[in-house]
Amino acid sequence: MKKIIFLLGIFLTFAIVACKPEEEVFYDGDSYVHFQTESQNVFAVAGTPYTDAKIDYGTVQPVSGNHQVKLVLDKTKSTAVEGVDFQILNNNTSEIAAGAANGQFTVRVMSATMSQTPKVAVFKIESPTIASAVFSKQLTVNMSLTCPVSFFVGTGIFKNTEAYWSTVGKNYTLQNVTTGGVNQFVIKGYMDDGGDLKVNYNPTTFAVSIPVQSTGYFEPGYGYAYASDPSSGPASTYNPCTRTLSLKVWWHIRNTAGTVIAQYNASATEVFVGQ
Numbered sequence: 001m002k003k004i005i006f007l008l009g010i011f012l013t014f015a016i017v018a019c020k021p022e023e024e025v026f027y028d029g030d031s032y033v034h035f036q037t038e039s040q041n042v043f044a045v046a047g048t049p050y051t052d053a054k055i056d057y058g059t060v061q062p063v064s065g066n067h068q069v070k071l072v073l074d075k076t077k078s079t080a081v082e083g084v085d086f087q088i089l090n091n092n093t094s095e096i097a098a099g100a101a102n103g104q105f106t107v108r109v110m111s112a113t114m115s116q117t118p119k120v121a122v123f124k125i126e127s128p129t130i131a132s133a134v135f136s137k138q139l140t141v142n143m144s145l146t147c148p149v150s151f152f153v154g155t156g157i158f159k160n161t162e163a164y165w166s167t168v169g170k171n172y173t174l175q176n177v178t179t180g181g182v183n184q185f186v187i188k189g190y191m192d193d194g195g196d197l198k199v200n201y202n203p204t205t206f207a208v209s210i211p212v213q214s215t216g217y218f219e220p221g222y223g224y225a226y227a228s229d230p231s232s233g234p235a236s237t238y239n240p241c242t243r244t245l246s247l248k249v250w251w252h253i254r255n256t257a258g259t260v261i262a263q264y265n266a267s268a269t270e271v272f273v274g275q
Contacts, residue, residue: 031059033069033125034133036102041118043146043204044111046241051109055141057094057125058102060133069094069127071105077122080143085113086121096130107141114145116241147240149176149183149203154243157275158187164268165215165227165251166190174245174272185238185245187272192217197227199247201238208236210249222262223255230267243274 036056044051057069071092073082080086089106096103107121121141125132158174160166173188183201185208190197193216200209212228219225229236230250238245247270252263 031061031063031101031130032133033057033059033096033127033130034136035123035125035139036136038136038138039140039142041142041144042107042109043144044109044114046111046145046147046151048111050111052089053107053109053141055105055107055123055139056102057105059096059130060101062099062101063096063130065098067096067127067129069096069103069125069130071107072124072126074122074124074138078120080119080121080141082121085110085119085143109143111145114143116145116239118142118144145241146206149240152176152238152240152243152274154274158243158245158272159275160270161273162269162271164265164270165249166270171275172272174274191215192225199236199245203240206237206240208238208245208247210236210247215251219253219262222253224253225264226252226254228252233267245272247271 034057036058040053040055042051042053055071071088071094082088087108087110089108092105094103094105119142121143123139123141125137125139153174153176156173156175158172160168160170160172162168163170172190175186175188177184177186183203185199185201187197187199189195191214195214195216198211198213200211201207210227210229212226215225215227217225228250230248234248236247236249249265249268249270250263251265251268252260255261
């Protein structure tokens with residue numbers, strides 16, 4: 001192992017020296033306006049009239065003087081309808097100030113016309129005084145409806161509709177808590193020792209992760225059973241509007257030293273649906 005680290009160190013040193021530029025390269029051409037990304041998701045929250053989203057654009061280098069830039073919908077590629085599903089504030093126009101190299105548009109997505117199936121708006125960016133770049137000249141915005149966490153939690157009663165570790169059809173209480181700045185759903189009394197199953201969630205992406213935690217069950221001759229994220233395969237998620245929590249759990253055994261020595265299931269499915 002020492003030999004590998006030593007050779008790697010030599011290689012990295014050589015690479016750093018070999019790749020060191022002899023002189024800096026400066027760009028002194030046109031500014032060229034472009035989007036900062038090629039796709040973006042915007043979620044309108046059920047129960048609110050609209051959601052405002054920022055769309056970023058930039059130029060290859062800072063501009064001289066002030067310039068107007070317009071956000072233009074490509075109707076032939078879009079399913080979202082301007083004036084119905086969304087509005088572009090400030091008359092579709094943004095101004096990039098002298099010396100700046102970036103700016104923003106504000107798109108207002110209307111909740112009333114959204115569903116969980118995304119509507120697509122494909123935008124172009126134009127300016128009468130700045131040429132368009134050949135890259136990132138189109139932006140696809142996926143607009144859809146989401147629901148607040150309070151709607152997802154509801155009464156707090158969730159049925160275990162698909163289960164590996166527990167029993168299908170059993171009801172549990174789910175709580176929304178924040179621990180150390182981390183958003184968590186806590187499924188009360190799910191573990192063998194009466195403890196709670198805790199999962200972290202992202203309210204923007206709806207991704208869910210499962211921190212390593214003991215079930216309290218001891219497998220004679222082996223050790224305690226644990227739950228955590230699988231090392232590969234589908235990830236855990238939640239759908240705030242259908243009130244469904246879909247977990248992929250690695251149920252495994254660790255000895256007293258904390259070493260994984262066996263597993264029950266590398267990626268078991270546990271599904272909880274709000275009642």
